[in-house]
Amino acid sequence: MTRSALTTPPPGAAPPEPLPGGPAPGSPLGPHYSHCFGCGPKQPTGLNLTASTPDGVTVTAEFVVGGVHQGAPGLAHGGVLATAMDEVIGMSIWLLRRPYVTGRLETDYLRPVSVGTTLHLRAWCTGVSGRKAYLEAEGRIGAPDGPVAVRAAALFIEVGMEHFAEHGDADAFLAEHHDYEVNP
Numbered sequence: 284m285t286r287s288a289l290t291t292p293p294p295g296a297a298p299p300e301p302l303p304g305g306p307a308p309g310s311p312l313g314p315h316y317s318h319c320f321g322c323g324p325k326q327p328t329g330l331n332l333t334a335s336t337p338d339g340v341t342v343t344a345e346f347v348v349g350g351v352h353q354g355a356p357g358l359a360h361g362g363v364l365a366t367a368m369d370e371v372i373g374m375s376i377w378l379l380r381r382p383y384v385t386g387r388l389e390t391d392y393l394r395p396v397s398v399g400t401t402l403h404l405r406a407w408c409t410g411v412s413g414r415k416a417y418l419e420a421e422g423r424i425g426a427p428d429g430p431v432a433v434r435a436a437a438l439f440i441e442v443g444m445e446h447f448a449e450h451g452d453a454d455a456f457l458a459e460h461h462d463y464e465v466n467p
């Protein structure tokens with residue numbers, strides 16, 4: 284794929300190890316926030332992605348493209364597909380249970396995606412260097428080994444809790460994550 288230098292890990296950036304005590308391989312991942320547009324079950328107009336991790340560092344999910352996701356008639360909107368990429372990538376770095384935000388997201392659209400398609404999504408981290416995490420994702424049509432329709436590469440930046448407290452609603456998140464520790 285056409286990945287830029289900005290989303291390519293520098294030499295020496297190692298992929299993360301599974302977090303001790305983190306989700307067991309094969310276990311489903313709940314939503315990180317019930318109102319999240321990507322994964323929140325209380326977000327009726329969202330993507331409602333449900334995901335699992337096969338190994339503690341990779342995330343897989345299925346996204347059924349519906350009529351509400353159209354751009355051209357009968358075809359998925361590219362921005363919606365980018366959102367799905369952003370979400371599974373965000374889920375994969377959230378496996379580390381440290382707060383990151385998307386800094387840069389690059390997306391390649393390789394095949395049109397029809398309404399009714401089940402996209403099989405997968406995301407993984409290629410390296411962490413300081414506050415920067417380098418991640419990739421892909422969406423395959425119809426099966427985990429189906430043809431690739433969309434690929435993405437991203438740079439996520441680790442932030443402190445003050446990012447959410449200052450700019451968002453940290454209390455709303457913490458209300459659903461009583462076990463979350465700021466400095467575990």
Ligand SMILES: CCCCCCCCCCCCCCCC(=O)SCCNC(=O)CCNC(=O)[C@H](O)C(C)(C)COP(=O)(O)OP(=O)(O)OC[C@H]1O[C@@H](n2cnc3c(N)ncnc32)[C@H](O)[C@@H]1OP(=O)(O)O
Binds near residue numbers: 315381454
């Ligand atoms: C209570 C809640 C708990 C936690 C809850 C977690 C929930 C788990 C979520 C999982 C699922 C979510 C999935 C969706 C994830 C989103 O959608 S996040 C929302 C979208 N993103 C945003 O809103 C981010 C907006 N941007 C910002 O806030 C700030 O620009 C940033 C990204 C924090 C960076 O600002 P900064 O902290 O001042 O850092 P800065 O010094 O500018 O940059 C640091 C380094 O990154 C580089 N960099 C920064 N931006 C870029 C860029 N765009 N391109 C290239 N390089 C960049 C800088 O060049 C710098 O590099 P070095 O000089 O160190 O080599």
